[in-house]
Amino acid sequence: MRLIIVGPPGAGKGTQAESIIKKYQIPHISTGDILRENIKEETDLGLEAKKYMDQGDLVPDHLVVALVQDRLTRKDCENGFLLDGFPRTVAQAVSLDAQLKKMGIKLDRVVNMEVDEKLLVERAVGRRICKSCGATYHVKNNPPKKEGTCDVDGGQLIQRADDTEETVANRIKVYKEQTSPLIDYYRAQGLLLNIDGSQDIDQVFDQIVKGLA
Numbered sequence: 117m118r119l120i121i122v123g124p125p126g127a128g129k130g131t132q133a134e135s136i137i138k139k140y141q142i143p144h145i146s147t148g149d150i151l152r153e154n155i156k157e158e159t160d161l162g163l164e165a166k167k168y169m170d171q172g173d174l175v176p177d178h179l180v181v182a183l184v185q186d187r188l189t190r191k192d193c194e195n196g197f198l199l200d201g202f203p204r205t206v207a208q209a210v211s212l213d214a215q216l217k218k219m220g221i222k223l224d225r226v227v228n229m230e231v232d233e234k235l236l237v238e239r240a241v242g243r244r245i246c247k248s249c250g251a252t253y254h255v256k257n258n259p260p261k262k263e264g265t266c267d268v269d270g271g272q273l274i275q276r277a278d279d280t281e282e283t284v285a286n287r288i289k290v291y292k293e294q295t296s297p298l299i300d301y302y303r304a305q306g307l308l309l310n311i312d313g314s315q316d317i318d319q320v321f322d323q324i325v326k327g328l329a
């Protein structure tokens with residue numbers, strides 16, 4: 117299965133991605149995660165990307181496109197993949213189409229997570245992530261068993277640098293302006309699967325599985 121999951125910040129893409137990759141046994145390619153990893157390791161890409169990410173702006177297309185191009189040619193993508201957070205502009209989608217064509221493969225579906233703006237802010241601002249394994253929690257909707265501590269490995273839970281109310285508002289604006297045109301782009305290709313992402317985590321996953329069947 118070759119999938120894309122798209123949606124505004126805080127829509128639940130990463131949360132659903134964790135379940136999708138387990139069920140369909142495909143690798144999770146999250147450009148946000150890869151960029152954050154680069155920031156942590158202080159690579160050239162990370163240092164460049166940080167300037168944009170801290171403001172909630174998009175990292176320039178050519179940097180992200182190169183990163184995904186490289187990732188998709190790895191062996192573990194042979195039986196499929198889930199792209200999360202990419203493409204994010206029509207230019208990125210066009211370059212992805214060109215690469216897939218060259219590779220002789222096609223996308224199966226584009227999962228489009230639809231969530232009301234008020235809920236998005238609440239979800240993003242309340243999100244906590246594990247410093248060591250990256251697991252995602254929410255202070256109200258999905259709290260860890262012990263406050264501030266990861267259930268998986270006991271790691272410390274922290275807030276993402278771009279999850280402040282102000283930066284989230286800019287990320288939503290950027291989504292509307294630069295990413296939402298992708299919805300029409302993929303609808304025109306007959307690939308779009310709209311999902312009501314405002315329901316609880318398990319209900320959203322059920323909708324996705326039914327939609328992909």
Ligand code: AP5
Binds near residue numbers: 240
């Ligand atoms: P990225 O990491 O992709 O962030 P995002 O798109 O803003 O998405 P989020 O990770 O914030 O949200 P999510 O939808 O995954 O929600 P989650 O499941 O965590 O990108 C970050 C930055 O990197 C960008 O701003 C940009 O600068 C750069 N970047 C990345 N890709 C790029 C690209 N292709 N081009 C250019 N720049 C790029 O859920 C959120 C919270 O809600 C969690 O706490 C969760 O527990 C909770 N929750 C989830 N689902 C539910 C539910 N159903 N009910 C209740 N609570 C829920």
Ligand code: ZN
Binds near residue numbers: 251266268
């Ligand atoms: Zn952890």
